[in-house]
Amino acid sequence: MNITIQHIIDHLTTEVEFPENTVDQLITGSPSQKVTGVFVTFMPTQHVIEHAIQRGVNLIIAHEPPFYNHHSHTDWLAEDPVYNTKNSLINEAGIAIYRCHDAIHRYQPDGITEGLVHALGWSSYVEQRRPETDILSLPGGTTVEDIVHHIKNKLGIEYVRVVGSPTMICTRAAILVGFRGNGHLTIPLLQDEGLDLIIAGEGFEWETPEYIRDAVQQGKQKALIMMGHAESEASGMKMLAERMAKNFPELPVHFVGEQPVYRVL
Structure with a gap:
């Protein structure tokens, strides 16, 4: 069976009642795109995207957005070089990013x-x-x-x-x-x-x-x-990855962590 991004989204959102103005969405990519592999992560950083490309993975499920604001708005970043470099890398590689934020917080239990x-x-x-x-x-x-x-x-x-x-x-x-x-x-x-x-x-x-x-x-x-925002939430995304790997045994599904964003000097 060829699994599409829409199949994955449907699996993640079954029986979830979303809030008004939910932030969960397919930020890049197409629902009909065939999935070659899945990375589940807390934050879709530049490093995570580069690693996905190296591993031939074309779907990233992230808890937080790639573009530095809660609602994934990008108009204000149109001339920003960091945004443009990251966005170009995503598009040229055909990476789909799905944000799973509200849904996972509404699972029973959270x-x-x-x-x-x-x-x-x-x-x-x-x-x-x-x-x-x-x-x-x-x-x-x-x-x-x-x-x-x-x-x-x-x-x-x-x-x-x-x-x-x-x-x-x-x-x-x-x-x-x-x-x-x-x-x-x-x-x-x-x-x-x-x-x-x-x-x-x-x-x-x-x-x-x-x-x-x-x-x-x-x-x-x-x-x-x-504890820190990422430090408190990454484990939940890791558990999601483990469960998805069992539900989609025909797909490579991996949790990908990141280094802490802050260092203490």
Whole structure:
């Protein structure tokens, strides 16, 4: 059977109720294009595209967009040399890029959160699942520092950012992937669920981090771990790749990671 890009899209979006103005779309390529191989990735970077070309892969399924804004608008980049070089490479090689963002976040459970929790080995700690977070009950005696070391070891990352005492004991935590680390989500969770710890990808620095700083100054036992956006979401795309490989055994399907975008000097 010749598998087309539309076959892949249909597989990814079956029974998904998309939000209005969804960002999920085939950004480059044609739905009728025959698929020679699939790369699943968090971000379709220049490096990932070059690697796809080298491997003869013509479909990239990415969680984030290739062109530096959430809605994949490119008019404002028409004269930009970085955009033009990348776009020309994609078009000349016949690379199709499909963005799988809203769909995977609407899987039951959220596919990105599930992937991260699984990668961390915490599936048995999940007390409740919500659309935007998993609430975890942690083993007794677990400190913030223990959790930091565990995250870095399991995900192979060099650093995270922490607010609060590294020696604080944590019994209940919420884990929020991507850009869900903002105050309107985290602050009610801390109070309503009696949490000690928020583990998040990223968020506005003047919201949750400052709330935690004030709480600590007041003598309250609260802490925050910010992992980074890609670091919190790549595991979900890796899980998607593993599942797709089982569903499409006739296709080469691989997860492709990237180096962290930031370095600490």
